[in-house]
Amino acid sequence: MRHCRAWAELAPEPSMTQLDQLYHNHIEHLQAKYAAILQHHQCDAVLIHSGAPRSRSSHDDQSWSLRVTPHFGHWLPLQAADCVLRLAPGQRPLLCWCQPGSFWEGPPAPEHRLFEKHFDIQVIRSLADLAPLLPAGKLAWVADSRDAPPDDRLQRHAELERELDELRVHKTAYEVACIAEANARAAAGHDELRRAFAAGGNIELELHLRYLLATSQDDPETPYKNIVALGEHAAVLHHVAYGRGTHHTDATSLLLDAGATCMGYHADITRTWVRGHGASKDLFLALVSGVERLQQQLCDGAVVGRPYQDLHDESHLRIGQLLRELGVVRAGPEEAVAKDVTFAFYPHGLGHSLGLQTHDVGCARIAPRADNPWLRNTRIIESGQVFTIEPGVYFIPGLLEPLRQGPHGHLVDWQRVEALAPFGGVRIEDDLHIGTRAADNLTRIVLPSGGGVA
Numbered sequence: 001m002r003h004c005r006a007w008a009e010l011a012p013e014p015s016m017t018q019l020d021q022l023y024h025n026h027i028e029h030l031q032a033k034y035a036a037i038l039q040h041h042q043c044d045a046v047l048i049h050s051g052a053p054r055s056r057s058s059h060d061d062q063s064w065s066l067r068v069t070p071h072f073g074h075w076l077p078l079q080a081a082d083c084v085l086r087l088a089p090g091q092r093p094l095l096c097w098c099q100p101g102s103f104w105e106g107p108p109a110p111e112h113r114l115f116e117k118h119f120d121i122q123v124i125r126s127l128a129d130l131a132p133l134l135p136a137g138k139l140a141w142v143a144d145s146r147d148a149p150p151d152d153r154l155q156r157h158a159e160l161e162r163e164l165d166e167l168r169v170h171k172t173a174y175e176v177a178c179i180a181e182a183n184a185r186a187a188a189g190h191d192e193l194r195r196a197f198a199a200g201g202n203i204e205l206e207l208h209l210r211y212l213l214a215t216s217q218d219d220p221e222t223p224y225k226n227i228v229a230l231g232e233h234a235a236v237l238h239h240v241a242y243g244r245g246t247h248h249t250d251a252t253s254l255l256l257d258a259g260a261t262c263m264g265y266h267a268d269i270t271r272t273w274v275r276g277h278g279a280s281k282d283l284f285l286a287l288v289s290g291v292e293r294l295q296q297q298l299c300d301g302a303v304v305g306r307p308y309q310d311l312h313d314e315s316h317l318r319i320g321q322l323l324r325e326l327g328v329v330r331a332g333p334e335e336a337v338a339k340d341v342t343f344a345f346y347p348h349g350l351g352h353s354l355g356l357q358t359h360d361v362g363c364a365r366i367a368p369r370a371d372n373p374w375l376r377n378t379r380i381i382e383s384g385q386v387f388t389i390e391p392g393v394y395f396i397p398g399l400l401e402p403l404r405q406g407p408h409g410h411l412v413d414w415q416r417v418e419a420l421a422p423f424g425g426v427r428i429e430d431d432l433h434i435g436t437r438a439a440d441n442l443t444r445i446v447l448p449s450g451g452g453v454a
């Protein structure tokens, strides 16, 4: 396993010429791919909408922060509503840049303006200005499903959209550099919270706010809501209802699943830390060390040509083996998997494709088998993919209680489960880029440890 230095090679401040070159190559790649897809579908142009503000409630006048359509974000880092990209084979792309001139609010500045020289730019005041900019011929409209085409000549085209989603599965060097940089930005927050937790930090809301400060992000800018879970809260896989009060026990854990963005690209990282004293702490620490070890083995197993689902199956066997070694489960790994015992401790998928969406959709076209319904990556591993590897073990009452009451309850040492339950659980998550054969770990270069004593 190599540790990728994609953006670090551009450091300390990526010079515009290097970033420019990566971005230039990225745009050339997209132009060639889009031309082939449009020609294949006999479309003369595709119009991609950046998105529209979404109302928080029909009872007031506030909107959520904009998340641009990933097809739009694939071309440029502009987070502005009601912009439209017009893309036609053999033509320079046209950016219809919506600048409504509102005195109430304005969009954030783009992270770079390199895109400006790759596009013709036409300022519009609203989508009503789009009609004269539409070319003749068959025109496809790509947008959030809630945003109807603003003109009758524009038609949705599901198959074309599916192929554009598929295009995001394989990342260009520009995209890999952005995800690597997003990892570096997130690492500052993870380091800060590990130190704060080691020093006794015990209010989840405060830890969340410290993460935002350390990564210079506002809450809506994070790729997903930070998961900041002290102790038993880690048993809620997406715990975002931060505790406001202090969390006091002799020994406890912090599960932090938090990322950052760069040019619209996401990092998705989880670390699990332990502090305090006592026998149960030692047992939980052994669990964290075991998950750390098997997570790294699974990263090593991410090789070109292997079905990701196969790696997911291996993760269940490895977790079964670990639970047996720790005396939590009395059955061997094969039996524990076959009887759904590991599923009760590890109910989610091993990982997912990552890019402009935290859960990128291109690797999830094929539904997973019924026995692992939450797996979001069912592809063969291929060069150019970026995905997460995030095994975990949790003590979730709603899953463990039926196991305890059921026919396989005797396969579990419930005293050990009760000793571990106050720690909630452990998850360790890295972002991998698949090179020509094996993986570059974009996370470990900036965060060498997956967890342990804080």
Ligand code: GLY
Binding pocket: 224, 257, 268, 352, 358, 390, 429
């Ligand atoms: N942060 C959400 C996930 O790991 O998929």
Ligand code: MN
Binding pocket: 268, 351, 352, 388, 390, 429
């Ligand atoms: Mn993830």
Ligand code: MN
Binding pocket: 257, 258, 268, 269, 270, 429
């Ligand atoms: Mn995550």
